[in-house]
Amino acid sequence: MRDKKNSQRVALLGIMGALALALSFLESLIPALPGLPPGAKPGLSNIVTMFMASSFSVADAFFITVLKAVFAGVTRGTTAMLMSASGGILSTAAACVLLRSKKINLGYIGIGIICAVCHNIGQLMSACLISGTWSLIFGYGPLLLIFAVATGFVTGTMLKLVLPALGKIMNRL
Amino acid sequence: MKKLFMRADFIVILTVIILSILLFIPNLFNNSTLTAQIYVDGEVVEEINLQEVEKSYTLTPKNGTKITVEKGKICFSDAHCKDELCIKSGWLSKKGQTAACLPERVVVSIKGTDKTDMMTY
Amino acid sequence: MGDTSLENTNGKKQVNKKALISVLVCVVMVLGVVLADFVKGRSEYSSTAIAMGTVVNIRLFGSDGEETAEAVENNINETEKALLSWREKNSDIERINASAGTTVSVSTETIDVIGKALDVSKNSGGVFDITVGKVTRLWDFGGDNQRLPSDNEISEALESVNYSSVKITDTTVITAEGQSLDLGAVGKGAACDRLKLLLSSTNTESAVISVGGSLLLYGDRSFNIGIVNPENDKEAMGTLKLSDTCVSTSGNYEKFFVEGDKTYHHILDATTGYPADSRLSSITVVCESGTLSDALSTACYILGYNDSLALLQKYDAEAVFVFKDKTVRITDGLKDDFTRTDESFVVAK
Secondary structure, three states: OHHHHHHHHHHHHHHHHHHHHHHHHHHHOOOOOOOOOOOOOOOOOHHHHHHHHHHOOHHHHHHHHHHHHHHHHHHHOHHHHHHHHHHHHHHHHHHHHHHHOOOOOOOHHHHHHHHHHHHHHHHHHHHHHHHOOOOHHHHHHHHHHHHHHHHHHHHHHHHHHHHHHHHHHHHHO | OOOOOOHHHHHHHHHHHHHHHHHHHHHHHHOOOOEEEEEEOOEEEEEEEHHHOOOOEEEEEEOOEEEEEEOOEEEEEEOOOOOOHHHHOOOEOOOOOEEEEOOOOEEEEEOOOOOOOEEEO | OHHHHHHHHHHHHHHHHHHHHHHHHHHHHHHHHHHHHHHHHHOEEEEEEEEOOEEEEEEEEEOOHHHHHHHHHHHHHHHHHHHHOOOOOOOHHHHHHHOOOOOEEOOHHHHHHHHHHHHHHHHOOOOOOOOEHHHHHHHOOOOOOOOOOOHHHHHHHHOOOOHHHOEEOOOEEEOOOOOEOOOOOOHHHHHHHHHHHHHHOOOEEEEEEEEOOEEEEEOOOOEEEEEEOOOOOOOEEEEEEEOOEEEEEEEOOOOEEEEOOEEEEOOEOOOOOOEOOOOEEEEEEEEOOHHHHHHHHHHHHHHOHHHHHHHHHHOOOEEEEEEOOOEEEEOHHHHHHEEEOOOOOEEOO
16 A cells, blocks of 8 residues: 555656646746846746645655756756756745744745745856856846745745645545 | 735735845946956056046056046047057947057056947957 | 565655655756856956957956966967068068068968968959058058058059969968068958967867957857947947857948048958948958958958858858948848847848
């Protein structure tokens, strides 16, 4: 029985991974928005990492994060991989801490926003390292943060909506 | 399962917005740094923040070559070279602009680039 | 049975977790190495120097920036003094000119430059001709004796202009008696070609170097190259996003003088001996070889838009033509890479 649960868990990991990559890919089709650094996307695939962080193990959540980064690297080059990795690792770490702790009194929207902000901060750091100047923080920072509030709102809400359904699937396993 | 929205979430949103405003402030001051560099024989001998210049003044980085500095701009005002191309370059006031007195080996250029990494001419 | 299966699956769960974590660690290490390599390739060293009678702007990305910049300056000086300048005593070109009519041994690098320049001379129908030395010396643009020569002087000097009289082998050159080579039009581009070789032996990942406006773009990194506005010779009228290539511009605003009511610019039509009468104010050529981009920019300025297209194609080169009426025409391969920054210029479709 445990074997079955294990293999179904692995299968679900695979599905989540594929979902994360698909969302990532769809997002990459969105043209660069003016005022935001090239490559800034709503971060919908973060819904998957947040879900992983809340319902799977920490290692599993990071696995998806790394998977996304490698995918970005293979399809869009080293810069994309770096941006995805830095944003993803910071965001997933935040998600793991916030979603798995019962003591933190934040709603899903608040958590979604914090994860989105961490994601953008990670990406901004990478961009600064790549271009060799810290001035990007002041150039893109303000708009990115506001953007993160909006994005986090959406991902947090969607997570809350999706969790009950996914929870049912998990329990059936 | 947690709730969708809690009171603490307001604080999160507020904090992010305040942070965003704080990061924006330096932008209002940033555009006022226009740094001019004066090279003599390939070495930087002087760096001037043109926006901080109050009164115009003249520099003589090398005998015979005079450079005039005003708020936001700089130019060659006198040179012993024959063609005086350096003086004819006029005022430099934008990032990346350069003027040079080749015979005297003096170059004046404004640091940074606007949208270009290098000019072809 | 229940016990052993529990033990097994617990063990399996441990293995799964360990496997995931070790994969994670490996990937993070790889990312770390990639990041370090990336950061290293992005550290910039810039400097400005004076060489070959012009301003040289150097931007290097990689390591050992300071040493490499110095090597770049020395290399350019060497290109001028040992090889190409007709003013330098004992340079290859000076020796060829001093012994016009006899065979002279020169370096293979000089042969390469002459070979390319001769090729363009031929394919441009002679409007660009490296044997134009006697004529350019009459005008002496930018020199101490800059003046407007008489018609007689020019037709006399024109007699020595004939690229087909130059014969080269792998190591020797022979020109006709009385002929004078002037590689001034390709000197900076040739310097760029030599710099490309130099950089490959250094720790430079990528670079952009301007030798008096002729550019070398080295490495994978793409750069925004500004084409100067012919009206003010200071600001960019548009930018080209390029990498790993050479760029040259010829324009009527660089060296000129006014006499009477006419303006005489320095791009001489080698078939007439006079400044080319062109509808262009400038042309920027992008080509893998600097020598070629220099030669082509001069040739195409003289030929004008229509006659340049076939010539450019022959060398796999692209160009941006800026006309005197401020319209801009761009060859197909470059259309997507050009961005106009000055609204007063109109890009033709």
